[in-house]
Amino acid sequence: MDNNIFLLRASFGSIFYTKPKFLASAPGRVNLIGEHTDYNEGFVLPMAIEKRIYVMARPMYGDLVRLKSVGFQGIEEFQVNSKIVKGERGEGNKTNWADYVKGVSLKIKESGRDMNGFWALYRSDIPIGAGLSSSAALEVSTAIVIAAQFGYTLESEEIVAISHSAENDFVGVKCGVMDQMTCVHAKEGNALFIDCRDSSFEYIPMKLKDETFVVVDTRVKRELGSSVYNDRRKECEAAAKAIAKLRPEVKALRDAKLDDLKEIDGKVDANAIKRARHIITENERVIKAVEHLKGGKFKEFGELMYLSHESLKTDYEVSSPELDLVVDTARGVKGVFGARLTGAGLGGSAIVLVKKESLEDLSGAVVEAFAKKELEEPNVFPVSPSGGVTVEEMEVNE
Numbered sequence: 095m096d097n098n099i100f101l102l103r104a105s106f107g108s109i110f111y112t113k114p115k116f117l118a119s120a121p122g123r124v125n126l127i128g129e130h131t132d133y134n135e136g137f138v139l140p141m142a143i144e145k146r147i148y149v150m151a152r153p154m155y156g157d158l159v160r161l162k163s164v165g166f167q168g169i170e171e172f173q174v175n176s177k178i179v180k181g182e183r184g185e186g187n188k189t190n191w192a193d194y195v196k197g198v199s200l201k202i203k204e205s206g207r208d209m210n211g212f213w214a215l216y217r218s219d220i221p222i223g224a225g226l227s228s229s230a231a232l233e234v235s236t237a238i239v240i241a242a243q244f245g246y247t248l249e250s251e252e253i254v255a256i257s258h259s260a261e262n263d264f265v266g267v268k269c270g271v272m273d274q275m276t277c278v279h280a281k282e283g284n285a286l287f288i289d290c291r292d293s294s295f296e297y298i299p300m301k302l303k304d305e306t307f308v309v310v311d312t313r314v315k316r317e318l319g320s321s322v323y324n325d326r327r328k329e330c331e332a333a334a335k336a337i338a339k340l341r342p343e344v345k346a347l348r349d350a351k352l353d354d355l356k357e358i359d360g361k362v363d364a365n366a367i368k369r370a371r372h373i374i375t376e377n378e379r380v381i382k383a384v385e386h387l388k389g390g391k392f393k394e395f396g397e398l399m400y401l402s403h404e405s406l407k408t409d410y411e412v413s414s415p416e417l418d419l420v421v422d423t424a425r426g427v428k429g430v431f432g433a434r435l436t437g438a439g440l441g442g443s444a445i446v447l448v449k450k451e452s453l454e455d456l457s458g459a460v461v462e463a464f465a466k467k468e469l470e471e472p473n474v475f476p477v478s479p480s481g482g483v484t485v486e487e488m489e490v491n492e
């Protein structure tokens with residue numbers, strides 16, 4: 095039995111004094127390229143990673159939900175048939191982890207489906223706040239385990255919609271659909287090339303043999319993250335609106351061209367123009383990157399990663415000194431093809447494409463660069479394209 099599952103089953107018994115009946119798990123993700131394009135109806139190229147959130151659950155009489163997460167203090171509770179409200183915010187005004195579960199429960203209720211009380215124990219090996227989408231994994235694993243417990247299945251599209259609206263409407267982060275889609279649809283050995291305008295996607299087989307993607311988690315979290323994220327979204331919308339006044343066929347920045355930016359110069363905030371320039375160039379990079387990946391052209395793919403990072407740093411302004419340090423250090427290591435921040439930015443992780451034989455050199459160089467600046471040691475680990483959400487009924491002998 096997988097060690098995670100063994101540990102979780104044992105803990106469930108010692109916390110709840112009963113046995114779990116369902117097991118679900120969902121992966122974290124890295125985005126290879128296409129950052130902040132999803133909510134501009136553009137293109138993204140993420141893949142799921144091996145690190146997952148696991149949840150064991152058991153339906154109970156009544157409407158009380160009791161939740162425990164390994165690594166977090168205390169037990170969270172709420173009642174399905176009462177008004178579901180957000181929990182107390184943790185230290186540093188952090189979102190309470192149980193809010194994601196509450197949000198998903200509320201959205202399932204609003205969809206008119208039955209649900210009742212249940213007890214659930216979560217365990218995550220996706221580092222939290224690292225930009226690897228632990229929140230989507232939490233939402234998606236929750237949606238599927240609730241459905242399994244109360245006797246229905248949710249279509250993949252519905253799991254995405256429920257999870258996405260839980261985060262947007264209940265938790266309050268106006269995120270795009272990339273993370274939830276990756277979590278649900280991911281397939282081992284593949285990245286997903288998603289068109290966020292209509293959520294259609296194509297699996298891109300990853301032909302990595304002597305190369306690997308590596309995550310460098312800077313371990314720096316920016317608590318301002320969600321407000322900056324929502325601000326960026328507004329700036330993009332302002333730019334798209336200004337362009338649409340001149341070209342009504344522009345429905346989102348996905349439809350905009352660099353030439354449009356000259357036309358709106360002086361008509362919107364200068365920052366909105368910079369944000370738009372990132373989105374327009376980033377969408378072009380994703381399309382090229384997909385072709386390079388299909389053709390096994392890693393050098394060209396890597397160049398696009400560097401360009402993407404530069405654009406996120408100067409135009410979108412969501413990098414951080416630590417993320418820049420990773421990218422600059424990676425540039426100097428032989429065998430590295432490219433590096434960039436991944437996810438929302440402002441802390442979190444970078445992703446590097448490197449020859450497997452140079453992995454240790456990369457790791458050594460990054461650790462040394464951080465030590466020189468007296469920063470906490472970053473967490474460096476290779477990742478490979480993994481599968482999406484799963485759920486199963488457990489064998490219970492009682």
Ligand code: GLA
Pocket residue numbers: 125128129130131132133227269270271272273437438439
């Ligand atoms: C977060 C959001 C995604 C996406 C990325 C940035 O991960 O959840 O929807 O916008 O940031 O690309």
